[in-house]
Amino acid sequence: xxxxxxxxxxxxxxxxxxxxxxxxxxxxxxxxxxxxxxxxxxxxxxxxxxxxxxxxxxxxxxxxxxxxxxxxxxxxxxxxxxxxxxxxxxxxxxxxxxxxxxxxxxxxxxxxxxxxxxxxxxxxxxxxxxxxxxxxxxxxxxxxxxxxxxxxxxxxxxxxxxxxxxx
Numbered sequence: 340x341x342x343x344x345x346x347x348x349x350x351x352x353x354x355x356x357x358x359x360x361x362x363x364x365x366x367x368x369x370x371x372x373x374x375x376x377x378x379x380x381x382x383x384x385x386x387x388x389x390x391x392x393x394x395x396x397x398x399x400x401x402x403x404x405x406x407x408x409x410x411x412x413x414x415x416x417x418x419x420x421x422x423x424x425x426x427x428x429x430x431x432x433x434x435x436x437x438x439x440x441x442x443x444x445x446x447x448x449x450x451x452x453x454x455x456x457x458x459x460x461x462x463x464x465x466x467x468x469x470x471x472x473x474x475x476x477x478x479x480x481x482x483x484x485x486x487x488x489x490x491x492x493x494x495x496x497x498x499x500x501x502x503x504x505x506x
Contacts, residue, residue: 340369344395350386398456
């Protein structure tokens with residue numbers, strides 16, 4: 340997501356380890372991409388060469404799902420537990436609840452991070468608009484002062500006695 344910069348747009352490239360283009364977005368302000376991965380190094384690039392004058396502030400998040408979940412680690416705890424089947428079932432229920440809470444907390448963190456990025460972009464736009472409004476208000480004020488001074492001068496010149504007085 341582009342947070343700040345002229346146009347709020349940028350090009351995005353994602354290349355696979357084989358060098359194939361997986362994603363190519365041209366002049367987008369934000370985007371979400373899901374890619375099935377394979378072993379190897381991926382390359383992604385945010386390109387701003389079309390706008391060499393203005394710099395951009397970019398927020399991106401890389402989320403890797405199912406990393407290292409072979410299923411063996413989750414079953415290791417069972418070999419340490421001795422007792423009845425009822426105890427095993429209760430522990431499985433607890434483990435299921437814990438995993439559910441963990442997944443929901445992870446999703447909450449992702450959503451909060453995304454909302455922070457939206458807030459940062461909106462704040463930058465608001466500050467830019469605030470500066471623009473202040474600048475044009477001062478220009479308008481200056482024009483009003485100049486116009487009022489010209490009007491006073493013109494009105495004064497209408498009432499001046501232009502006849503030469505003979506004394």
